[in-house]
Structures are given as structure tokens and as C-alpha cells.
Amino acid sequence: GRYNYEPLFVTSDSLLHVYHLMFDKILRSAETNRFEPLLRQMNWALAARAEANWEALADADQDQRDAALRTWAYFVVAGRLLDPSFRIPAETAELVQAELENVEQAAGPAPSPIFPGLEFGEDYSQYKPRGHYTKTELLQRYFKTMMWYGRMTFRLKTDNPEVGRAETRMALLVADALRNITVGRRTGL
Numbered sequence: 579g580r581y582n583y584e585p586l587f588v589t590s591d592s593l594l595h596v597y598h599l600m601f602d603k604i605l606r607s608a609e610t611n612r613f614e615p616l617l618r619q620m621n622w623a624l625a626a627r628a629e630a631n632w633e634a635l636a637d638a639d640q641d642q643r644d645a646a647l648r649t650w651a652y653f654v655v656a657g658r659l660l661d662p663s664f665r666i667p668a669e670t671a672e673l674v675q676a677e678l679e680n681v682e683q684a685a686g687p688a689p690s691p692i693f694p695g696l697e698f699g700e701d702y703s704q705y706k707p708r709g710h711y712t713k714t715e716l717l718q719r720y721f722k723t724m725m726w727y728g729r730m731t732f733r734l735k736t737d738n739p740e741v742g743r744a745e746t747r748m749a750l751l752v753a754d755a756l757r758n759i760t761v762g763r764r765t766g767l
Contacts, residue, residue, distance in 0.1 A: 606710050606717065614660070614720050616762055621657035621664065621723070623759035628653045629667065631751055645747035648673065648692050652730065652748070653755070655681075655692065660723040681705045681722060693730060695741030704729060 628650035635646045651673040657664035658678060666674050676691040684706040689699045704725055711721035732749035736742040 602710055606713070609720055610714070610716060614716060617720065617723060618660055620759070620761045621653060621660055623761055624755045625650065625653040625657050625664075627755040627759050628751065631754065632669070641744065642747060645744055646751060648744075649748045649751040649755070651677070651692050652752070656723050656726050659726055660719050662719075681726070690730075693745070695733075695736065695738065695745060697737070700729065 628646070632643070632646040632650050635642050638646075647669065650667070651670040654664070654666055654670050654674045655677045658666060658674065659681065673691045680688050680690070680700070680702045684702050684704075686703045687699045687701050690696050693700065705722050707718040707721040711717045732745045732752065733742055734746050734749075736745070
């Protein structure tokens with residue numbers, strides 16, 4: 579016979595592989611059908627709040643205005659990475675376009691236009707989709723957006739105190755935006 583009536587040996591590796599395939603499918607489905615629409619709404623709400631903060635700081639000192647503009651640009655980059663129709667306001671266009679070019683080229687470490695205080699720049703090669711994120715254009719955009727949010731940091735303390743203050747101002751504006759938006763009947767926090 580084909581198997582010579584010998585028992586088959588099924589290793590735990592085969593079960594682990596099946597589990598991995600099932601988990602990957604469930605994750606893809608959740609990201610596509612649930613997380614991506616919420617992320618899209620969150621980007622719009624955060625950018626709108628950041629714009630309102632920038633306008634509210636019209637009479638503030640230049641450091642506060644700069645932090646507000648960079649925070650607004652930070653959210654616009656995320657919005658545009660996920661949604662090609664996301665509006666890029668004229669005030670943020672220079673910063674946003676330069677950042678988007680770096681992300682799309684994914685060429686490796688380079689200075690970040692929005693985060694100029696990063697002494698080694700940002701490693702834009704990390705924005706190249708991999709794994710199941712290569713399967714659809716939507717998942718590729720989702721991957722880049724989540725990498726953007728996950729990789730960019732707001733440091734309180736740096737070797738250059740002015741950089742630390744600038745990034746802390748931005749972090750406070752991000753926290754304000756998250757606290758004051760509603761997405762899917764829930765706050766951003």
C-alpha cells in the first residue's frame with residue numbers, strides 16, 4: 579500500500595504551524611475589517627484636533643507654534659500614509675511631503691523633517707511592508723501608518739535640552755489630541 583500500514587508521526591511543529599496560519603488569517607481580517615477603519619477615523623480626528631491647537635496657539639511664542647505645527651504634520655503624515663486622499667494642509671505641506679518621500683523611498687537612515695532632533699535620524703527602511711502586510715495595498719498602507727506611530731518617539735530628556743523641550747511640547751499636544759477626540763463612540767485614550 580501507499581503507506582505500508584505504518585503509523586504516521588505528527589510533530590508539534592505541524593500543529594504550531596497550523597496555529598500560526600490561523601492566527602495570521604484572524605489578524606489580517608481584524609486589521610482589514612476593524613482596525614483600519616478605526617485608524618482612518620482616528621487620523622482624521624487627531625489631525626483636526628492638532629489643527630485646532632495650532633490655530634489656538636496663534637499668539638504663542640515661536641517654540642510653541644513650531645511644536646504645534648510639527649504635531650499637526652505628524653498626524654497628517656499618518657493620515658496620508660493610510661489614505662491617499664487625506665488632505666495635506668498648506669501649512670504642513672513642506673514637512674509632510676518631505677517625510678512621505680522618506681517613508682516611500684524606504685532607503686534607510688536619514689534626517690526626519692518633523693523630528694529634526696533625532697541625532698541618527700530615522701531608519702526609513704523599517705517602513706517596507708513585510709509578512710502578510712505585503713498581500714494587499716490596504717495592508718501595506720496600514721503597516722506604514724502603524725510603523726509611523728510606533729517608531730516616532732517624543733523624548734523628555736536628550737543630550738540637547740532644547741530638543742527635549744521641543745519633543746516634550748509635541749508629546750503634550752499629542753496627549754491633548756488623544757484625550758479630546760472621539761472615535762467609534764470612544765475617546766482616543
